Amino acid sequence: MTATLTIVNPVATPRSHLDGDRFPPAPRPATLDGKTVALYWNGKQNGLDALARAKELLAERFADVTFIELTGALGGTTRYLSEEQLDLIEAKVDVLVGTSADCGSCTSWLIRDLCEVERRGVPAIGYTAAIFDEDARFSAKTFGVPEACPVIVPDCFSNKSTDEIRKMVDDSFAEAVTLLTTDRAVFEVLPEFASMRLESAPELHFDAPDLLDAFDEMQRRFIANGWSDGMPLVPPTRAKVNAMIAASGLEGDHVVGDFAPGFGVGTVSKIAANAVMAGCRPETMPVILAMMECILDPSIGLRTWAMSTGPQAPLVLVSGPIADEIGMNRGICALGPGSISAVNVAIGRALRLIMMNVGLSYPGITDMDTIGTPMKFSACVAENEERTPWEPYRVRQGFSLTDSTVTVNVPYGMTELFDFQNSDPELLIEGWSTLTSQAVGTPAAGAWLIKQNAPLSAGYPFHGTFSNMLLMAPDHAAVFADAGWKPADIAEAIHRRTKLPFRQVMLNQSMPAFEISHPELRWLLDAPDTAVTVNPSADCFEFFVVGAKAGRSQFCFGGTNSVTKAIKR
Numbered sequence: 001m002t003a004t005l006t007i008v009n010p011v012a013t014p015r016s017h018l019d020g021d022r023f024p025p026a027p028r029p030a031t032l033d034g035k036t037v038a039l040y041w042n043g044k045q046n047g048l049d050a051l052a053r054a055k056e057l058l059a060e061r062f063a064d065v066t067f068i069e070l071t072g073a074l075g076g077t078t079r080y081l082s083e084e085q086l087d088l089i090e091a092k093v094d095v096l097v098g099t100s101a102d103c104g105s106c107t108s109w110l111i112r113d114l115c116e117v118e119r120r121g122v123p124a125i126g127y128t129a130a131i132f133d134e135d136a137r138f139s140a141k142t143f144g145v146p147e148a149c150p151v152i153v154p155d156c157f158s159n160k161s162t163d164e165i166r167k168m169v170d171d172s173f174a175e176a177v178t179l180l181t182t183d184r185a186v187f188e189v190l191p192e193f194a195s196m197r198l199e200s201a202p203e204l205h206f207d208a209p210d211l212l213d214a215f216d217e218m219q220r221r222f223i224a225n226g227w228s229d230g231m232p233l234v235p236p237t238r239a240k241v242n243a244m245i246a247a248s249g250l251e252g253d254h255v256v257g258d259f260a261p262g263f264g265v266g267t268v269s270k271i272a273a274n275a276v277m278a279g280c281r282p283e284t285m286p287v288i289l290a291m292m293e294c295i296l297d298p299s300i301g302l303r304t305w306a307m308s309t310g311p312q313a314p315l316v317l318v319s320g321p322i323a324d325e326i327g328m329n330r331g332i333c334a335l336g337p338g339s340i341s342a343v344n345v346a347i348g349r350a351l352r353l354i355m356m357n358v359g360l361s362y363p364g365i366t367d368m369d370t371i372g373t374p375m376k377f378s379a380c381v382a383e384n385e386e387r388t389p390w391e392p393y394r395v396r397q398g399f400s401l402t403d404s405t406v407t408v409n410v411p412y413g414m415t416e417l418f419d420f421q422n423s424d425p426e427l428l429i430e431g432w433s434t435l436t437s438q439a440v441g442t443p444a445a446g447a448w449l450i451k452q453n454a455p456l457s458a459g460y461p462f463h464g465t466f467s468n469m470l471l472m473a474p475d476h477a478a479v480f481a482d483a484g485w486k487p488a489d490i491a492e493a494i495h496r497r498t499k500l501p502f503r504q505v506m507l508n509q510s511m512p513a514f515e516i517s518h519p520e521l522r523w524l525l526d527a528p529d530t531a532v533t534v535n536p537s538a539d540c541f542e543f544f545v546v547g548a549k550a551g552r553s554q555f556c557f558g559g560t561n562s563v564t565k566a567i568k569r
Contacts, residue, residue, distance in 0.1 A: 005206045005214035008241045010273035011199050011227060012264030012358040016142060016190075023115070025147040025184040026123045028095075032062040032181065035094035038122075040070045042110050043079035043450070043513050046157040046165055047099035050127055053169040054097050054176070061177070068093060071516055072113070074452060077443045078106040078304070079513075081113045090120040095180045101128035101136055102156035104307040104368030108261060111139035111148060118145045125149045125179050127169070129156040134193055134365045135307070142263060146187050149179040195365040196262075197225040203238070226362045229352055229377060236273040244272035247282035248289060249568075256289065257296040260303035262360025266292065270358050278350035283326045284343065286567045287406055288350055291316060293565040294408035295351070299456035300563045305410050306361040309368050310443065312410045313375035314351055315469060315556055317544050319394040320404025322567055323382035330382040331548040348378030351408075373413065381546045387474035388545040389481030396487065397564045404567040409469045409542075412442040412558035419476065420551050425483045428476065429490070433497035435555060436468070437534060444468075444558030446505035448536035449521070450513035456561060466540050467562040470494075471554040473547045487543045495538035503528035 029035060037058060039051045051069075058065055070089075072079025081089075089096060096117050101107035110126045117124040128136045128150035140148035153168040160168075206221065208214040218235060222228040234240070245252045245268055252269035259266045268289075275288050295302050295314065305312040318328060329341040336345045361367045369376075385392050394405040415435055422428045444466045480490055502524045506514065515522060524530055535541075542562060547553075 015263040021144040038093040038096040040098040044100040096124040098126040103309040105304040115143035115145040147184040233277040236276040247285035259359035274353040275350040279346040290406040294563040311373035316380035317407040319383040322404035328382035330384040348380030407564040409559040409562040411556035417553040442558035469556040491538040491541040499531040
């Protein structure tokens with residue numbers, strides 16, 4: 001006998017497979033003699049060294065070449081071209097040379113820029129580290145010009161010497177010239193990617209001698225296809241998925257949105273299937289849909305952190321009566337693991353699986369995280385409203401007391417803020433600031449010094465204002481409240497003390513980006529020991545009371561713009 005396990009296919013179809021825009025590559029000039037070449041830097045460290053060498057080689061090889069040097073107008077560590085810059089390129093430039101694609105998000109943004117330039121009729125190339133080859137080609141396909149031209153070099157330009165960078169540019173120069181001066185054939189068949197297995201069948205079937213073996217076969221296949229988070233999954237059977245859909249109050253084929261980075265079409269059915277796989281029950285579906293609204297909000301910049309080499313991971317915060325109704329943990333071990341946090345863990349895990357199987361953010365092609373983080377498995381908590389000495393978090397965000405809300409913030413990591421000693425809030429702040437000041441290893445710390453703010457609607461999270469989320473232990477919250485402090489007072493005090501010498505804050509930041517972004521602060525170059533704030537304003541600190549007894553809070557640093565949405569019943 002054979003048993004069959006039938007499940008709902010949880011993998012979304014990319015929008016580009018349905019009705020995505022498609023643009024031909026720009027026609028190439030036969031020679032670069034007498035042409036105008038744009039040298040475009042997206043802000044990544046050491047990219048200017050590569051462009052300087054490319055400029056030398058092009059000037060030696062071709063006669064009467066004119067150069068226009070551009071830096072992305074918007075963003076920070078990764079910058080991108082504004083509409084005004086794109087108009088300038090279209091009007092005055094013959095070809096463009098760009099750099100650098102040597103992290104996950106910067107690869108996506110650089111290739112996006114190359115595709116925009118190609119759409120406007122200007123040939124473009126971008127230096128790309130070999131490990132990001134598939135990432136670059138996937139982005140080119142996603143943004144409608146799959147023939148766009150990454151120039152593949154062996155290594156990242158970051159952390160390399162000038163001589164090493166010059167050699168990589170020298171070795172790839174012949175290919176760069178060919179890509180700029182030889183017309184690109186339009187792909188008759190769009191490229192597929194070995195690291196991404198898509199499946200269009202509405203249901204999947206797994207046959208084995210019994211259902212337990214069929215369950216094992218499903219797990220094996222999901223791991224082989226890259227659809228698993230690495231832990232055993234609950235089979236999304238039709239009955240379980242239908243129960244989740246019913247709890248949503250929507251039709252299964254209702255499209256919630258297109259999820260970056262792969263722009264998978266996120267139907268209620270696909271979202272429900274992944275939530276089932278994570279272990280969610282039907283009563284959690286309203287929370288999950290509000291969570292989807294949060295990550296689809298442009299201001300949170302899903303595409304950037306989903307593709308990044310950094311360990312950004314979404315932190316989900318639930319405030320309001322629904323938390324108790326569905327059994328969320330807001331006390332001991334609220335971030336898990338453990339049976340008491342089963343609902344929290346399942347909701348957080350659902351978000352990761354949805355990012356993978358609906359957003360198509362898969363390791364090795366669209367998730368290029370250098371090391372990773374256990375936060376990516378699940379990070380979801382409920383507010384300990386009973387021990388919150390101020391208005392609940394949702395009320396501070398402009399919602400009513402009877403509302404329930406979901407907030408998503410995407411930090412780089414977290415560290416404990418430990419203090420069993422002090423009942424004086426000033427001393428508590430002084431101790432905490434020794435940690436908040438030292439979190440400069442993250443791109444967020446001091447990043448305001450290299451930025452020109454991008455509009456939140458542009459979908460780029462590093463827009464100048466970060467939301468460092470402090471998960472505050474109730475005992476610590478009580479210290480501040482007993483002294484009459486409000487959350488705004490705490491934020492101002494931490495901001496005031498979170499300072500470091502300019503030289504130290506800039507250790508991992510690009511000095512050329514600083515000079516471009518803040519010419520009015522160039523005097524700091526002559527006074528490098530001047531203390532500067534690590535964050536641009538007190539608005540960069542938020543507080544969410546959670547947990548049980550004892551003075552151990554958590555500082556979730558370098559987060560994106562926090563997005564809060566009401567849960568709809």
